[in-house]
Amino acid sequence: MNHPQPATQNESAEQTLLFRLPDLLAAVLLFVITFLVTAQVLVRYALGGSLVWSEELTRLLFVWMVLVAAITAPRMQVDFLVDLLPPRLRAFQRILVEFVVMGLTIVLIQGAWGMMDLRQFDTYIALGISVSWIYLSLFLAGFAWLLRSLATVVAHWRTLTGLT
Amino acid sequence: MTLAVLLGGLVLLSLLGVPLAFAILGACLATLMIFRPHLPLELMAQHVVNGIDSFPLIAIALFLFAGELMNAGGITRRIVDFAATLVGHIRGGLGHVTVLASMIISGISGSAVADAAATGSVMVPAMKRAGFPPAFSAALCETAAVMGPIIPPSIPMVIYAILVEASVGHMFVGGIIPGVLMGLLLMGMVWIISMRRGYAKGTWGGMAAVATAFTAAIAALATPVIILGGILGGVFTVTEAGAIACVYCGLVAVFVYRQLTLKEFWRSLVTAAQGTASVMLIVGASGVMGWMIADLQINKEAAALLLSFTTSDWVFLTVVNVFFLIVGMFMDPLAALIVFVPILMPAVQALAIDPIHFGVVIVINLMIGLCTPPVGYLIYLMANVANEPPQAVIRESLPFLGVLVFVLILVTYIPALTLALPQYFLG
Numbered sequence: 001m002n003h004p005q006p007a008t009q010n011e012s013a014e015q016t017l018l019f020r021l022p023d024l025l026a027a028v029l030l031f032v033i034t035f036l037v038t039a040q041v042l043v044r045y046a047l048g049g050s051l052v053w054s055e056e057l058t059r060l061l062f063v064w065m066v067l068v069a070a071i072t073a074p075r076m077q078v079d080f081l082v083d084l085l086p087p088r089l090r091a092f093q094r095i096l097v098e099f100v101v102m103g104l105t106i107v108l109i110q111g112a113w114g115m116m117d118l119r120q121f122d123t124y125i126a127l128g129i130s131v132s133w134i135y136l137s138l139f140l141a142g143f144a145w146l147l148r149s150l151a152t153v154v155a156h157w158r159t160l161t162g163l164t
Numbered sequence: 165m166t167l168a169v170l171l172g173g174l175v176l177l178s179l180l181g182v183p184l185a186f187a188i189l190g191a192c193l194a195t196l197m198i199f200r201p202h203l204p205l206e207l208m209a210q211h212v213v214n215g216i217d218s219f220p221l222i223a224i225a226l227f228l229f230a231g232e233l234m235n236a237g238g239i240t241r242r243i244v245d246f247a248a249t250l251v252g253h254i255r256g257g258l259g260h261v262t263v264l265a266s267m268i269i270s271g272i273s274g275s276a277v278a279d280a281a282a283t284g285s286v287m288v289p290a291m292k293r294a295g296f297p298p299a300f301s302a303a304l305c306e307t308a309a310v311m312g313p314i315i316p317p318s319i320p321m322v323i324y325a326i327l328v329e330a331s332v333g334h335m336f337v338g339g340i341i342p343g344v345l346m347g348l349l350l351m352g353m354v355w356i357i358s359m360r361r362g363y364a365k366g367t368w369g370g371m372a373a374v375a376t377a378f379t380a381a382i383a384a385l386a387t388p389v390i391i392l393g394g395i396l397g398g399v400f401t402v403t404e405a406g407a408i409a410c411v412y413c414g415l416v417a418v419f420v421y422r423q424l425t426l427k428e429f430w431r432s433l434v435t436a437a438q439g440t441a442s443v444m445l446i447v448g449a450s451g452v453m454g455w456m457i458a459d460l461q462i463n464k465e466a467a468a469l470l471l472s473f474t475t476s477d478w479v480f481l482t483v484v485n486v487f488f489l490i491v492g493m494f495m496d497p498l499a500a501l502i503v504f505v506p507i508l509m510p511a512v513q514a515l516a517i518d519p520i521h522f523g524v525v526i527v528i529n530l531m532i533g534l535c536t537p538p539v540g541y542l543i544y545l546m547a548n549v550a551n552e553p554p555q556a557v558i559r560e561s562l563p564f565l566g567v568l569v570f571v572l573i574l575v576t577y578i579p580a581l582t583l584a585l586p587q588y589f590l591g
Contacts, residue, residue, distance in 0.1 A: 023434045026433075026434065026437035026438070026441070027430060027433035027434045027437055030433050030437045031433055033222060033226075033407075034407050034410050037403060037404055037407035038404075038407045038410075041400050041407070041408060045399075059218070059222070060217075062221070062222045063213060063216050063217050065437055065440070065441075066216050066444040066448070067216075067441075068441075069437040069440065069441035070442075070444075070445050073437075073439070073441035073445075074438070074442055075183035075184075075185065075442065076184050076185070076442055076446060076498075076499055077181055077182065077183045077184055077187075078178045078179060078181070078495060079181055080538045080539050081181070082181040097180060097183075100177070100180075100182050100190060101182065101183065101186045104186050104189045104190055104193065107193065107205055107209075108209050108212060109209075111207070111208050111209025112209040112213075114205075114206035114209070115209055115210050115213070118206070135209065135210075135213060137213075138212065
């Protein structure tokens, strides 16, 4: 909804290919979520019952959808100040920012791994599956976020050296 | 002290251009390492995931999806045609049509950007053909779109309600009177400007034309009724209303208007998922911040600081309004909401301000920020649609911004405008 500015200006062919897969997965997940929430209403009013597992499953899929879609989604940022920088300094700033992002992403990946380990024997009450499934989304998506950051660094590195 | 490190880190990282979600995480990490060095860093991952893992927040994805389907499926077009037969004959014709169509569309979409994209793409070219200056049309679509998240459903209101643990339904209903008031006053301003500049009006086609357009639009017009009626009548929750809206808009677009292609449907899913992710990543990061604010008692520190300046609710609301109008110039409204509301809430409670009233005030305020430079997303969106320089759009939008700020002042100092309807309908 907000700020669909291009995430990277130098989007190359290999990047678009890399970007297709997460979009596909996120779209399918949103479709299934819409279906499940609707089914919940229909079952309640048409059949008078309730799908006990549906809320847990919908929330689990929603977390997956958000973290997977975040691989390609534009990131909200305050850029009116850095927009004033000359192109080379701007490329340098983008590289710096991506290193900060990568550092924090690694903290999240490690944390997600730790949580998967810690909660592997806890299960969802209605679904009966391990709670680790929810943290797996952050663990896997985290690696894809790292790839996105690396691609951005490479693109801006080219700008930086290309202009020298 | 902790507050200074947290906010200082956040501001520094944001100004460096670090994406807001990561700026929040970075500031939290720094604060943790200084004040709670013995805590495991798994906490960050845990709170990010827990912040996203919420059933009410799923409504964001669903309302975004419904808005996309509405635009792709020809629903916008029918609503505009219907509005044209109703108010097109008043002086300033298509200007009133823009405002009325925007109000109806606000009842389907929960986001100002979706609202502006919908009315802008249809109304700016139409108004150009009718002789209105494009900058005027763009400014009107831009400011009328602010009603999108005020008239229910509303994405920022869902987020606010989750942040302060208030009822989403109460927030939605609280936005009705302020939203409708905005629409009526905007139409008044269109009329004044049109009289002065001699803008065109259309002809009154008679009740028969209204009836024809109403029949063509009825499937579309039913959407807001289903959403609001369902929530008010307790038929379904807000999230469920979002899903029903998607299914309904999809069915109408495919079977009634026969306009939705598979490709457009797919694009709607991807756009909605990405839009959700942009917002929810920040919500997830704020999960870490929310936990830390409570753990380090930063909220008490902030409340004590704020209350040392004033103990009057009017002064507090005034200061907060001015603060958010300034923040809204530079920051995305949803991000500002997520970052500042948890810090302000203890003071709001201490001053006995109703959280629903406060929420509606803050949401109106921050949505106005979408129309104020230098960071006003709607300005650039509409300038682009109208093919006009942003400065021209900003200049034309000033009288309408005046109207919006006037409504903000009314809503701030007359709590009944917000609270009367929820009390009547929901108790």
